[in-house]
Amino acid sequence: MDFLNEKFPDAQLSDQLNGDTEILVDTKEYEKVVRACYEAGYTFCSVLSAIDWKDRLTLVTSLCRIVPEEVNTRTIHVKVDLPRSGGRVWSISNLYPGANWHERETYDMYGIRFEGHPNHRRILLPDNWQGGFPLLKDFVDHRPKRPRLVRHRYAE
Amino acid sequence: MEQAKELLVNMGPQHPSTHGVLRLMVKLDGETVTWCEPDIGYLHRCFEKLSEFKTYPQVIPFTDRTDYLAAITNELCFVEGTEKLFGDAIVVPERAQYIRVLLAEFQRICSHLLALGAMAMDIGAITPFLYAWRDREKMYSLFERITGGRMLYNYLRIGGVRNDLPAGILGTPTDGEDKADQTIWGFINYFDSYVWPQWEALVTDNRIFQWRTQDVGKLSAANAIAYGASGAVLRGSGVKFDLRKNLPNAIYDRFEFDIPVGKAGGDCFDRWIVRAEEMRQSSRIVKQALAWLAENPGETMGKVPRILKPPKGEIYHRIEGARGEVSCYIVSDGGTNPYKVKWRSPCFVHLQLMPLICPGQKIADVIAILGSIDIVLGEVDR
Numbered sequence: 001m002d003f004l005n006e007k008f009p010d011a012q013l014s015d016q017l018n019g020d021t022e023i024l025v026d027t028k029e030y031e032k033v034v035r036a037c038y039e040a041g042y043t044f045c046s047v048l049s050a051i052d053w054k055d056r057l058t059l060v061t062s063l064c065r066i067v068p069e070e071v072n073t074r075t076i077h078v079k080v081d082l083p084r085s086g087g088r089v090w091s092i093s094n095l096y097p098g099a100n101w102h103e104r105e106t107y108d109m110y111g112i113r114f115e116g117h118p119n120h121r122r123i124l125l126p127d128n129w130q131g132g133f134p135l136l137k138d139f140v141d142h143r144p145k146r147p148r149l150v151r152h153r154y155a156e
Numbered sequence: 157m158e159q160a161k162e163l164l165v166n167m168g169p170q171h172p173s174t175h176g177v178l179r180l181m182v183k184l185d186g187e188t189v190t191w192c193e194p195d196i197g198y199l200h201r202c203f204e205k206l207s208e209f210k211t212y213p214q215v216i217p218f219t220d221r222t223d224y225l226a227a228i229t230n231e232l233c234f235v236e237g238t239e240k241l242f243g244d245a246i247v248v249p250e251r252a253q254y255i256r257v258l259l260a261e262f263q264r265i266c267s268h269l270l271a272l273g274a275m276a277m278d279i280g281a282i283t284p285f286l287y288a289w290r291d292r293e294k295m296y297s298l299f300e301r302i303t304g305g306r307m308l309y310n311y312l313r314i315g316g317v318r319n320d321l322p323a324g325i326l327g328t329p330t331d332g333e334d335k336a337d338q339t340i341w342g343f344i345n346y347f348d349s350y351v352w353p354q355w356e357a358l359v360t361d362n363r364i365f366q367w368r369t370q371d372v373g374k375l376s377a378a379n380a381i382a383y384g385a386s387g388a389v390l391r392g393s394g395v396k397f398d399l400r401k402n403l404p405n406a407i408y409d410r411f412e413f414d415i416p417v418g419k420a421g422g423d424c425f426d427r428w429i430v431r432a433e434e435m436r437q438s439s440r441i442v443k444q445a446l447a448w449l450a451e452n453p454g455e456t457m458g459k460v461p462r463i464l465k466p467p468k469g470e471i472y473h474r475i476e477g478a479r480g481e482v483s484c485y486i487v488s489d490g491g492t493n494p495y496k497v498k499w500r501s502p503c504f505v506h507l508q509l510m511p512l513i514c515p516g517q518k519i520a521d522v523i524a525i526l527g528s529i530d531i532v533l534g535e536v537d538r
Binding site for chain 1: 196197200202205240241243381382384385395396397402403469471472473474481483485496500504505507512538
C-alpha cells in the first residue's frame with residue numbers, strides 16, 4: 001500500500017500470508033493512520049480485535065474496500081501495541097459507525113479503553129461483571145464452582 | 157397542554173419474533189419508535205476462549221455452533237483459513253473443493269428458506285414458514301446422508317472433506333419431485349420447478365406482504381457500508397458486492413452466477429428479493445458442481461500431517477456466508493492450538509443497524525426489519 005508508505009515512513013509494513021497488508025503504528029498515530037485509510041477508500045471496517053502476547057496487547061483493526069468491480073480485494077490491518085492493562089486509544093466509531101460494537105467487545109474481552117466512544121459499556125458480558133477480562137491469557141475464573149451432581153444413594 | 161410520555165417496551169429476551177434470545181428495548185411515542193437498542197449476550201458461549209484450548213480440528217465443531225443454520229459456510233471459513241496458514245503445504249483435492257462449494261451453496265438455499273419463512277411468519281403469514289420447514293426437511297435428510305448430521309455437520313476437514321459423497325446421492329438431471337429427499341438433483345429440480353415459483357406466487361407477489369415491507373426500514377448504500385453491513389443487507393441497499401466474486405475463496409471463480417441487488421433503496425422488500433433471487437443463483441451453482449462431480453471421481457482428502465502444527469503467522473480469511481461476510485482471524489504460535497481465533501459474524505454487525513433503521517418506524521415494522529436483516533443469535537453472541 002503505497003499511500004501508507006508515503007504518509008507514514010516510520011511505520012512497519014508487512015504482508016500477511018494471503019496478501020493482506022499489516023501496518024504496525026504508534027499509539028499516537030493510530031487515529032491518523034485509520035483516517036488516512038478511510039480517505040484512501042477503505043471505508044468498511046471488517047473487524048476490530050486484539051491479540052494478547054502476554055507482554056503486550058496488539059489491537060488489530062481490519063479495514064476493507066467495497067468496490068464492486070475489484071477482484072481479489074485486500075484488507076489493511078492497522079496494528080497498535082498497547083500495555084496489558086490500562087491501554088487507551090482513540091475510538092474510530094465516528095469514522096466507522098460499524099466499529100462501535102467491535103470496540104465494545106474488545107473492551108469487554110481485553111480491557112482496552114476507547115476514548116470518545118459514544119456508549120462505552122460491556123456488551124457480551126453482563127454490566128455488573130466483576131471477573132476481569134476473559135480473553136486475556138492469564139484470566140482465571142474466580143466464580144465459585146458448582147457442586148457436581150451425584151447420583152442419589154437410593155436410586156440404584 | 158399535557159405532554160405525552162414515551163413508553164419503554166421490552167421485546168424479549170424470549171420473544172417469539174426475536175429469532176433467539178435477544179432483548180430489544182424500544183421507546184414508543186404512540187405507535188412510532190423513537191429509540192431502539194438491542195441488548196445481547198444471552199447466548200455467549202465463549203467460542204473464542206474455548207478454541208484457544210483445543211487443537212485445530214477440534215475447533216471445527218465449535219464453528220458449526222456459531223451460526224447453526226449455515227454450519228457448512230462457517231466450517232469452510234475456519235478450515236480454509238487454517239489451510240492458508242500452512243501456505244502451500246496442504247493441497248486440497250479438486251473433488252473436495254467441489255463438494256465444499258456444493259454443500260455451501262446447498263446450505264445457503266436451506267438457510268435462506270428459513271430466513272424468508274421466518275420473516276414472513278413475523279409479519280403474520282404462517283403458511284410460508286411451514287412450507288419452508290417442509291422443504292428444509294428434505295434438504296436435511298440429504299445432508300444427513302452425506303455428512304451424518306442434520307444441522308451440525310463437522311464434515312469439512314483441514315485438507316479436504318471427511319468422506320466422499322455416498323453412492324447415488326447426486327442422482328440424474330431427470331430426477332423429479334418424487335426424489336426430492338433422495339437425490340440432490342431431485343431436490344434442485346423440485347426447487348426450481350415448484351418451490352421457488354410457489355414462494356414467488358404466495359409471498360413475493362402478495363399485495364399485503366408488499367404493503368408491509370415496501371418503504372419500511374430503508375437503509376442507504378452509504379450507511380450500509382459505514383455500518384459494516386454485508387451479504388443480502390448490503391446488496392439489498394444496491395451495492396453489488398459479493399465476496400464470492402470480489403474475493404473468491406475455494407473455487408468460486410469457476411462458477412457462473414449473477415449477483416442480485418435491490419433497486420428500491422434498501423427497504424425490507426429489497427432484502428427479501430435479494431435473498432429469494434440468491435437461492436436461484438445458488439441452485440445454478442449447485443447444478444454446475446453436480447455436473448462436474450458426476451464425471452470426476454477421485455480423492456477427497458489431501459496429504460495432511462498427523463499432528464497439525466501450522467507455522468507461526470496470522471491470517472484473516474473472509475468468505476461470503478449465508479448471512480454476510482463470515483471471517484476469522486487466526487493467530488498461530490507454531491503449536492497445536494490456535495493462539496487466537498477472532499470470529500467476525502455478520503449478524504453481530506447487522507444488529508447494530510437496528511438503532512439506525514428503527515426510529516421513525518411503527519412498532520409492527522420493527523419485527524419486519526428484524527426479520528429482514530436475518531439474525532441468528534447464536535452467531536451474534538458466539
